[in-house]
Amino acid sequence: MTDDAAAAPTCLARPLPPGPGDDRAGGCAAARGVDGRPLHAATLRFFWGPMDCGKSTMALQMNYNHARQGRRGLVTTRIDRSLGPQVTTRIGLAHSAIEVTDDLDLRDLVRDATAEGVRVDYLICDEASFYNLDHVEQMAELVDHYDVDVYAFGLATDFRSCLFPAAQRLFELADEVARIQVEVLCWCGREGLLNARVVDGRVVREGEQVVIGDTMDTADVRYQVLCRRHYRSGDLGPRG
Numbered sequence: 505m506t507d508d509a510a511a512a513p514t515c516l517a518r519p520l521p522p523g524p525g526d527d528r529a530g531g532c533a534a535a536r537g538v539d540g541r542p543l544h545a546a547t548l549r550f551f552w553g554p555m556d557c558g559k560s561t562m563a564l565q566m567n568y569n570h571a572r573q574g575r576r577g578l579v580t581t582r583i584d585r586s587l588g589p590q591v592t593t594r595i596g597l598a599h600s601a602i603e604v605t606d607d608l609d610l611r612d613l614v615r616d617a618t619a620e621g622v623r624v625d626y627l628i629c630d631e632a633s634f635y636n637l638d639h640v641e642q643m644a645e646l647v648d649h650y651d652v653d654v655y656a657f658g659l660a661t662d663f664r665s666c667l668f669p670a671a672q673r674l675f676e677l678a679d680e681v682a683r684i685q686v687e688v689l690c691w692c693g694r695e696g697l698l699n700a701r702v703v704d705g706r707v708v709r710e711g712e713q714v715v716i717g718d719t720m721d722t723a724d725v726r727y728q729v730l731c732r733r734h735y736r737s738g739d740l741g742p743r744g
Contacts, residue, residue: 546647550632550674552660553684554729555699559657560593562684563630566655567599570626577626578613580604582634583714591630604635610642614650626653633658633668634714640673647679662713663701663727665735688729691741696729700740707738 553559567579581591582604589603602613614624627646629635635658646652656678660671667675675681688696700707701715703725715725728740 543651546651546653547679548643548647548654548656548674548677549680549682550656550658550671550678551682551684552633552658552671552674553686554659554688554696555727556594556688556696556729557684558593558686559659559684560591560630561595561597563628563655563657564591564593564597564599567628575625576623577628578602578617578624579628579630580610580613581630583631583716591628601630604629604639606636608639610639611646611650614646614652624652626655629654629656631658632656632674633660633671635670637669637673640670640677643674644677659699661698663699663711664709664713665698668713690729690731690734691743692731692734694731694733697732698730698735700728700730700735700738702726702728702740705740707735707740 551559551562563579567577570577579591579599579601580603581589581601589601590598591601592598602608604610610627610629614627617624627643629639629643632640640656643654643656647654656674658671658674659668660675661667690696701711702708707730730740734741
């Protein structure tokens with residue numbers, strides 16, 4: 505944490521106007537913020553699952569649900585399948601988003617919005633497994649020192665079945681961790697657990713941790729969800 509961040513008022517993102525007969529001016533002692541939710545009750549939540557389980561769909565649904573209740577939020581993403589600054593889903597939904605780069609500070613997003621008079625009650629962080637470790641620390645700081653809810657969505661493990669560093673840190677820091685319950689099936693009918701990287705029709709287990717691919721059989725690099733048994737054996741099924 506920087507000295508500036510440590511000195512920031514804990515409810516900078518949701519400042520409370522002074523009320524008659526109290527000492528709330530410039531402080532954070534009141535029970536509720538301007539969006540009606542309790543102050544100091546923000547949480548960091550991590551929703552995870554394999555490909556095709558609906559992570560981005562759930563992210564957009566959560567953003568919609570909060571926005572229609574008058575809350576204001578920012579949507580961020582990194583390495584979306586569209587390769588653009590938006591959150592897209594395989595069922596056709598899409599929403600504009602802020603692209604997260606290595607040098608982007610999530611706290612600055614909130615501070616800059618606040619300086620422009622825009623209240624920020626929550627962040628939707630899609631593809632969070634591709635964020636770096638600093639971003640995860642910033643998420644926690646936004647919750648603890650800015651009273652901003654952070655909802656992160658992403659994969660847990662990579663094509664080698666190893667945890668992404670950001671996902672591991674989210675497991676360690678998040679107030680709540682939940683596996684998305686939409687069931688994804690392996691070609692054999694068992695529950696799909698692991699994301700296999702397929703190159704030239706074969707499951708590969710070496711290479712860069714993040715490689716953009718598709719899920720279509722015609723892609724040079726593609727990904728396929730497999731059960732543990734068939735991930736370990738490299739069996740892509742009769743159409744693999």
